[in-house]
Amino acid sequence: MKTSWRSASLAVGAVAVLALTTACGQDGGGTRAASQNVGATAPAGGDYSGLGNPGSDAAAKEGQDTAAQTAGELAVADNPELGKVLTDSAGMTLYRFDSDTAEPPKSNCDGDCAKAWPPVPADDATAGDGVDKKLLGEITRSDGTKQLTIGGWPAYRYAKDTAAGDVRGQGVGDKWYALAPDGKKAKLSNMPGLSVRHDTNLGDIIVDRNGMTVYRFLKDKAWPKPVSACTGGCLEKWPAVSPVATDDTKDVQKKGLMSFTRPDGVKQQTVNCWPIYTFSGDKTPGDINGQGVGGTWYAVTPEGKPVGAPKQ
Structure with missing residues (x-):
């Protein structure tokens, strides 16, 4: 009985790892349910973010x-x-x-x-x-x-x-x-949560619903589950992208399109299971000021790959 129980446990564990690999492995497939991608926002340096030290x-x-x-x-x-x-x-x-x-x-x-x-x-x-x-x-x-x-x-x-x-x-x-004149939020009309635009320098890259370029951090991990290495002051410069429903995307690869919960309890969006961010140094839609910063931050292709990043 003990041997059978142990064998069954190992089998269940193997299935669980395989399922996670399929969802988040670099070569895996699968799409998480849209219900996992809604209802959260990510902080970007506090409610006053954008001014550095507001007490200065x-x-x-x-x-x-x-x-x-x-x-x-x-x-x-x-x-x-x-x-x-x-x-x-x-x-x-x-x-x-x-x-x-x-x-x-x-x-x-x-x-x-x-x-x-x-x-x-x-x-x-x-x-x-x-x-x-x-x-x-x-x-x-x-x-x-x-x-x-x-x-x-x-x-x-x-x-x-x-x-x-x-x-x-x-x-x-x-x-x-x-503010829009009626008190509602002014925002890009008919623009999905994540979509693709063509940049003359970088090619096809992902942008958020405000048209801002989306980035990946090479120190993050996607397997066996998404892990963000950008915490604390890093998030002031690189705000985590909030969850986006699968049907609120256009031309973005659905494989590994999911959200995960950060250690601080905030949910963050991923593409191909890699955590994604925007850059506080980008001021207007179309800016790519975060590209190549520190040799670790790169714009993201529709497949979730970092544009122009060195091979690892």
């Missing part, structure tokens, strides 16, 4: 300068990537924060977060052409100031936007998004 004098000054601006007459700008975007009277893009709530309206961005994302004052805000004045409201913040809301969502500027039309805050930390 430079970051604080940058945030204070932006905060000093009034809202004035709100306007609608046409952005080539995002469509219609809400701006203040100076043409600066307004944003919303996924950690806030609209019902009831409430801001969860204070302290260092509010330095990087200055709340838009409500005092003089008016609706210009294309803006429904009924959607304008206000909340009283913890410091007693009044903040503008659009469709219930508290409105912010981004301290790294320095000129009218800048949208550098779009998609930061997978929590910050430019």
